[in-house]
Amino acid sequence: MTPLAVALWSIPALLCAPMLAATAPRWSAATRRTYGACFALCFIVLVAAFVHLVGARNTAASLHLPIGLPWIGAHFRLDGLSAFFLVVVNLGAAGASLFAIGYGEHEESPGRVLPFYPAFLAGMNLVVLADDAFTFLVSWEFMSLSSWALVVAHHKDPDNRRAGFIYIMMASFGTLALLLAFGLLAGGSGGYSFTEMRGTTAALPGLVLLLVLLGAGSKAGLVPLHVWLPLAHPAAPSHVSALMSGVMTKVAVYGFIRIVFDLNGPPAWWWSVVVIPLAGITCVLGVLSALMQHDLKRLLAYHTVENIGIIFIGLGLALAFSAHKMPAAAALALTAALLHVFNHSLFKSLLFFGAGAVLASTRERDMEHLGGLIHRMPLTAFTFLTGCVAISALPPLNGFVSEWLTFQAILLSPDVPSWGIKLLVPAVGAMLALSAALAAACFVKAFGVTFLGRARTGAAQTAQEADRFSLAAMFGAAALCLLVGILPGVAIDVLAPAVEGLVGARMPSQSTISWLSIVPVAESRSSYNGLLVFVFITMSTLVAIEIIHRFASRAVRRGPAWDCGFPEPSPATQYTADSFAQPIRRVFGEVVFMARERVDMPAPGNAQPARMTVTQRDPVWDAIYSPISGATSVAADKLGYLQFLTIRQYLSLVFVALVVLLFVLMLVMLVWT
């Protein structure tokens, strides 16, 4: 069977997976069977897609199935780009399924999760494979709806219901924008297959770009359309959060790349001027919002927004370079974006798995109630730390490679002839640098407050290590993070066919360079060797340990933690997540979030505790969402009157509408003839 056939057969198989659950005697068996089947299927598709990506060198396989709309059917196609995203989707999905074999045992209402989880996976696979607008939109909506069902799986919590409501509104809005974009691409001839769209140029390619930014951007989490994301992603069960954050946002990025780079014809110079600043703002606002959080899963979700910003900076640069006929530079920027897509799906899944393991064992998402988990869950802590290092873009892990490549692309921007881009890109580069530094601070906080120090609550004190399936998933993801980090040249070469198909050039082949270094442009400009950094860090650490232990005592001593001179060492006196973020909140938050601190100090002699209150507002929410949601409620209230008419009044509405339309038709004909 061809890889495309394997991928397509897996979709009915995935949709049938919940039947395994239906035949199981108990929920725990149902959970294990369903997730086991999903893991096996996703792994098969992963292998098939990888074989296509490496073996086929960007030759496309396509297939036309006579299902769906009559006379049109459904077109599917597997080229380099979709094979790469198929790898991303199924790698994330296989990891999440493996994690869920163990994690699913803790699920309170498995009946609300098991049927939709395989459907969600099938939807994401279909979006990547679709080769006509109808199939794409139906799969896109299928993906949105099944993930919505997973977001509201724990619907008893009013926060989750609200998250689900905002999510479904934004998802419908995004699909509408994409629908209009496809309408413009198809034009008057109505050719809705991607092959026909590739052949013709759209009437208004600029408008298509804006609509895709709205549609795919709202799904990916571009500011200011990101508001649903930090609400919806944490509301779902943790393995689904990992999929939504790590994989579904990438499917949205795929939609953007497919339409803008592949279908929409040659880019105009101003497209990147729209995309790049938006991406820079997304980066900074995402990471600042993440810093302000103390809910572990919400922090991770906000951080997804930042990473989407990094990916879109790469995509925007690729657009700028393509528009100015610099294919080699465009290939570098696009490779950086795609590599970051892959890397982010790895470490964001890993971090959500870690958050899920913590949640399962302590029932807590709030970091202020955790602490000291490194003693109770050492393996989880180790993998979570690996994820933190990777996402903070520290060498030798994979996050560094893709961000470094993005910076290399930024450094090529002075060669662009357009002055607007020449001035804009360094500013965005500064924003990227700022957000990279803030991301490191953010994950020092996430790891430090959750895993270090002393337990703040009883739940954290009695936490148990995660089960072996969850650990296997986390260690697998962590190992891949390291592997891609020390062998980036291999990853770049694997990506080359996908990049070549989109911008007409590829990065220089890295496999010929000795010692596994990577050289994005030329040896004289820059090179990086992950393996060397890894070996150096490992060796110097081992040598340092050896020296310390040789000249000092080998004994491990456990003494009381230093208590800052206070006689009563309550765990509440430790650094908290909020206190860690306070300096950054004072520097940035007062402007961006209008953060205000108020201290109520009781008068001397009054025994009441002093109280410090921090208030902050979300500017995007205040400026865009509140007016829209307010107007929607008012309109819904007014239109609610229409719900209670008599049949005769409804009929009158139809009648009047019909007569008015006929009248207009008559007038039009009178004027024309």
Next chain:
Amino acid sequence: MDATALDVAHLLAGGMVLISFLLLYQDRMFALLNVFALHAIVLAASVAWQAHIQNAPHLYVPAAIALILKGIIIPVALHRVVIRLGIHRTIETVGGIGPTMLLGMGLVALSMVVMLRAAATADPLAREDLAFALSVLLLGLLMMVTRRNAVSQIVGFMSLENGLILAATGAKGMPLVVEISVAFSVLVAFIVIGVFLFRIRERFDSVDVQALDVYRGEQR
């Protein structure tokens, strides 16, 4: 096509418009049902004539349906429902009969202007048939809007549907005419049953037939 065939087709279609006005004019229930039966019979004749002149024997099926179901069974059934449920024998209208008739004339003029211009290139038989059919349809809708009584709303709906069948059979070579007419008949039957149930609900606040037991003094 000879002139007689065209004339007879026009006569029958024009007759339906006229009977639609008669329907609008009626203010008593039984007379309304009788006129509706006449409407259906003229429709049956018109469709049968179309079947004859178009050499399309399958069109006899909608003609037979119109004659048997809407010309006989439904009027008789509605007669019995009206008697059994004791519905008011006079029909309450919204606005007077006179203004409604004037409005109806306006609608016929509108449909003539629109259709004769819109289908200017079609053959005259189909074009004028379509114009008549649109008039019948609009008059049926007008009747549904200007009646408060459920039974007369059903009658309005059925006359509207007669207009649709007239349009479908008038255009030569239209596919699925038989299927459409069967589907509409099923729809009409359901609506009749539905209104019957609504009457029960209005009276007893429930469509549950067991609620009737309480009124008969039976205890479960």
